[in-house]
Structure formats: C-alpha cells, structure tokens
Amino acid sequence: MTVELTTPDVDPVTAAIRVSVPERGFRQDLRAVRIVWHRELIRFRSDRLRLVTSLVQPVLFLFVLGTGLGALAGHGLPVGISFKTYVYPGVLAMSVLFTAIFSAGSIVWDREFGFLREMLVAPVSRSAIVIGKCLGGATVATFQGIVILALAGAAHVPYDPILFLTVIGELLLLSFTLTAFGVMMAGRIKQMQAFMALTQMLVMPLFFLSGALYPLNGLPTWLAVLTRFDPLTYIVSPMRNAVFSHLSVSPAAMSFLAPNVTWDGWQVPIGLSLGIVAIMGAALLGVAIAEFQKTE
Amino acid sequence: MTGPVIQVSDLVKRYGEIEAVRGINFDVTAGETFGFLGPNGAGKSTTIKILCTLANPTSGSARVAGYDVVKNRDTVRRNIGLVFQETTLDSYLSGEQNLRFHADLYGVPRQQLAPRLKQVLEMVNLWDRRESVVSTYSGGMKRRLEIARGLLHAPRVLFLDEPTVGLDPQTRSSIWTYINDLKQREDITIFLTTHYMDEAENCDRIAIIDNGKIVAIDTPAALKASVGKDRVQISTTDDQATIAELKDRLDLEAGVHDGLVTFNVASGEQFVPRLFATLTHSIRSVSVHRPTLDDVFMSYTGRTIRDSEATASDKNRSTIIAMGRGR
Numbered sequence: 001m002t003v004e005l006t007t008p009d010v011d012p013v014t015a016a017i018r019v020s021v022p023e024r025g026f027r028q029d030l031r032a033v034r035i036v037w038h039r040e041l042i043r044f045r046s047d048r049l050r051l052v053t054s055l056v057q058p059v060l061f062l063f064v065l066g067t068g069l070g071a072l073a074g075h076g077l078p079v080g081i082s083f084k085t086y087v088y089p090g091v092l093a094m095s096v097l098f099t100a101i102f103s104a105g106s107i108v109w110d111r112e113f114g115f116l117r118e119m120l121v122a123p124v125s126r127s128a129i130v131i132g133k134c135l136g137g138a139t140v141a142t143f144q145g146i147v148i149l150a151l152a153g154a155a156h157v158p159y160d161p162i163l164f165l166t167v168i169g170e171l172l173l174l175s176f177t178l179t180a181f182g183v184m185m186a187g188r189i190k191q192m193q194a195f196m197a198l199t200q201m202l203v204m205p206l207f208f209l210s211g212a213l214y215p216l217n218g219l220p221t222w223l224a225v226l227t228r229f230d231p232l233t234y235i236v237s238p239m240r241n242a243v244f245s246h247l248s249v250s251p252a253a254m255s256f257l258a259p260n261v262t263w264d265g266w267q268v269p270i271g272l273s274l275g276i277v278a279i280m281g282a283a284l285l286g287v288a289i290a291e292f293q294k295t296e
Numbered sequence: 297m298t299g300p301v302i303q304v305s306d307l308v309k310r311y312g313e314i315e316a317v318r319g320i321n322f323d324v325t326a327g328e329t330f331g332f333l334g335p336n337g338a339g340k341s342t343t344i345k346i347l348c349t350l351a352n353p354t355s356g357s358a359r360v361a362g363y364d365v366v367k368n369r370d371t372v373r374r375n376i377g378l379v380f381q382e383t384t385l386d387s388y389l390s391g392e393q394n395l396r397f398h399a400d401l402y403g404v405p406r407q408q409l410a411p412r413l414k415q416v417l418e419m420v421n422l423w424d425r426r427e428s429v430v431s432t433y434s435g436g437m438k439r440r441l442e443i444a445r446g447l448l449h450a451p452r453v454l455f456l457d458e459p460t461v462g463l464d465p466q467t468r469s470s471i472w473t474y475i476n477d478l479k480q481r482e483d484i485t486i487f488l489t490t491h492y493m494d495e496a497e498n499c500d501r502i503a504i505i506d507n508g509k510i511v512a513i514d515t516p517a518a519l520k521a522s523v524g525k526d527r528v529q530i531s532t533t534d535d536q537a538t539i540a541e542l543k544d545r546l547d548l549e550a551g552v553h554d555g556l557v558t559f560n561v562a563s564g565e566q567f568v569p570r571l572f573a574t575l576t577h578s579i580r581s582v583s584v585h586r587p588t589l590d591d592v593f594m595s596y597t598g599r600t601i602r603d604s605e606a607t608a609s610d611k612n613r614s615t616i617i618a619m620g621r622g623r
Contacts, residue, residue: 019404019405019408019412019448019449019450020405020408020450021374021402021403021404021405021449021450022403022405024370024374024403028403031400031403032400032401034400035396035397035400035401039386039389039397042388042389042393043386043388043389046388047388110386113383113386113387114380114382114383114384114385115384115385115386117380117384118384118385118386118397118398118401119401121348121349121350121373121378122373122398122401122402123370123371123373123374123401123402123403124401124403
C-alpha cells in the first residue's frame, strides 16, 4: 500500500503518461555508460559459478605451483623470501587477466543472443557503450583480484593498507587495458567459439611472458624482447616492487627480486611503466570504439 | 505535427549485385497501423531496417517522425520503438531490469520512469512477473516484454518486424490482442511487417511488396474489393436446373464445386436477396466468401505467397519459412 503513495498510481487505460525523452547530450551518454557498467556488475553478481571457476587457476598457480616449485626455485631467492611471495604479484595479474577478457567476451554472447542490437540502436554514442563495457569489465576483474588479495597472508605478504591501495590501483589499470583489448577482439569476432579459442591462445603467452614466474633479467635476447611487448610485464614489475618494498629486504635483494623493467639496459621508471599500460589501454579503447562505430 | 509520420520516396537499397528494394514510395499517417505484406526476401526487412536507421539507403530518402533517417539518425532513434524478429532481451536480467536498462539508454526522465514502467508492464500483463529472470519467460511473454520495452520511451512510431514469427497460434492471437489494445491506449503509429495473410487483416492499410517493389497499397477491404468478385455457394433442391436458371436470368456462369452450386459475383451479400427473388427452386443454404488477401496477393503477383516463399533459395529464409509454417 505504501508503494501506491510514493508512485502516483495511474490508470493505464485512461491516462497516458507523458514521457518526454530529452535531446542526446553528454549527460545522456554518461547515464548510458553507467547502466552498461551496472549491467556487468548485476550479471557478475548473479553468476557465482564464474566467480568460483575463475579463482581456480590463480589459486592453483599460487599454492600448487608456488609450493611445488618453491623447493627448487627457493635456492635462487634470498633467505627468508618464499617463492610464493615472488609469484604472488603474477598470480594477481593472472586473476584479472581471465576475468577481464571473458567479461569483454560477453559482447560476443550479446551479439549472438541479440542484446547487442538493443544497445547499438539506442540514441546514445557508441563510445558510451564501449566505455561502459570496459569499465564494467575492469570493475569485475579488479574485484576478482581483490579476492586473491585477501589471500595475501598465505603468500607471506603483509596486510598493509597502502600496499593494498597501490596494488588495487594497478590491477584496475591492468583490468581496463585487458578489457579494452578483449572488447576490441569481440568487435571483430562474431562467434563465441572463435573468441574462446583465440583468447585461450593469447592468455597463456601473455601470462608466461610477463615475468610473473621468473625474473626478466638475464634472459636470451629473443625471450627478453618478447617480454617487453607484453603489457602485463609493465604491471607485474610495479606490483612486485610494491609488494617487496613492504617487506624488509635489503636494497641488493630488492634490485634482484623486483627490478624495474629495462630496455636495453635502461631502467623504465615505475611511473612510465604504468603510463605505458594506460596508453595501451587508451589506444585499444580507441580501436574498439572505432570498430563499434562502423557496425550497423 | 500533422501530415505523414513516415515518408518514403524513391527508396533503393542495393547489396552488391542484388537490388533488395527497387524504388518504393509510400506515406504512413499518424495513428495508422500500417502493414508491409510480402514473402520472405521481398524487401520488407530491408525497408524496415532503413526506416529504423539500421541500414543506409543506396538512394532515395526516408523520413520518420519528421526527421531524415540518415541525417538525423539519433533523433529518429529517440522517436521510434523497435521489436525485432529475433529476441533482443538480456535473458540473465529480470523483466524490470531489462526495461530499466532501456530507460537509461533512451534517457527516460527518472521521475517519469516508475509510473511509465508500471503502465507498460501492466499493458502487456507482465507486472506480476517483472522480477523474474527473462530466461524463465515463455516465447510469448518475451515478445510481450519486448513490446513493452519498445513503448517505454513513448515513441511516435513502433516498428514490429514479424512480431509473431515462431509463436504458437494462441500466443500469436494474444500478441495481436495486445497490439490492438495498445492502439486504444497510446498515441502511436504502428509499422509492421508480416508474411501472414490473416495478420495483415489487422492493419488499417497494407502495402503488398514483391521483389523489392510495392505492387499495391490500400486498406485490406479496398484491396480485396479490387480483386473483384465474391464467391457464392448455394445448395438447392435441383442443382442442374438452378445452374441453367442462373445462366438464363442472371447471366452467371455457375458450376458445381464441393457439391455446391458455385459462382462469382461482385458484392455477394447484396446479391443474395436477388438470388431468392429470381430462383424458382428452393434454396437450402447460401454462403458468401469474401476474397482473402491470399486472392489479392495472387491477383497482383500471379502467385500465392507460399509459392513465392518456396522459390526463395536462401538457406536462412527457408529456415524462417519452416518456422513460420509450424503454426
């Protein structure tokens, strides 16, 4: 009954409710960004299975690979530093990697099931839809990263608020770039199977080339060059730097454990490293928007 | 604004070598229910796509709600509601969430949203199911939800592309009840495409389209009248004598079909009293059959709509026909 008081009860037969839709403008586009973003969250929340399944791989890498290889790799690490701590930033990056790309892949589903059309025929700019999608994927993926972040203690990483905020910020940046990459791919690929196959093919190399599992210095040239093209590299390094700077390690150990990315010997500052990821994200977003402008 | 709400002039759409729409012209008046009738592949969907700004014409122009579909794409989009052949709902969201999504994309003012949401959902009888996830809806419910969504932003024109394709007969007729109802409640023009003859009867005016051209355009009654004659069938005490009498006194060629004396006359209902006054043998029963839109299609194109669909070679098209025939 109280509902009747708050919303004017209108007899649908006699009274047509005057709905006047305003001209398209910036505020409309912003509202569109918000709802496309919000839909990602609603769908993620209702899909608990995805939440659980996408945790399996990072947990596997952290505990099984981290523990198993720990005995072997531990000899190369400074005393008191666990291999699990070393791979932890990489595992964080991995947890957002899968979620971000599959989140973008939902565009392919949306196309197959028709919902994409509902979005594309709306009187809003296509960039609003693509940006909303990228932000949605980034939020969902970062949330997934935060779940792994909760396991910090198991990797002997302290629960430090500054560290957490730094890492969350870096994960958000990475997630956005990866979602933009996924959306760009989804703009071209019309079938879910093809999308899955292609991402499967790309995701593991992205992870393995990022330095998530091993140091990037002293690699053979061909591998060193490849790692420098991987956007994950530029996020794993700053994250590892953040993690180890919150542990008591000597400067010498620090430069061994968490060196900056180097280009032919030149150390890339952390700011630039993050900037590269941001620029890649912006560029991929631009390509994705251009692709969706073309269709229909 | 008075005058036509849809204006189409010399519209042509070519896909490579294929000319899907070959220079069509028509106007739709505000408040009309206007139907595009034709076999699959006749150019209906292409035309509706152009009117909905989903495809650009090769040449010619189209205006919807007073705006050019190419130059004022966004304004046109704000003024139209769309219900496609295939569902475009997010089946993971609830009915209400789907509508709220739409409201945000179309910028329906927030203070108007709650009452409008209730209004459109009640109109299609889905208010009680608004919180259910769409994947639990039946085919008919989904279509109704799409109609409600198409109306949410109070468009001037509602486009329905084959609104009942793939639905069972009861659901089809219930969808039509909702569409006809909606005309009472909303100040709206409806433009629809169909290849079902019986559905075209619901329209105020019909354009018959074949091979990318409009071959006839008028009210269903006028179209049927243009075909001419009604078929009259009578059963009498002496059929042969009656046939002779019809020939002598009324100059009608009659024959026996299905065990009944059968002949064709213009406006059969007016003719029946004359029949009683003229014939000497007593009449047991009389039936008058109006020409159907099937007859109309036949007389304008020289074949039935089913014949034309049988020749459509496109694989997709035959799937749609197969679905349509499953009624």
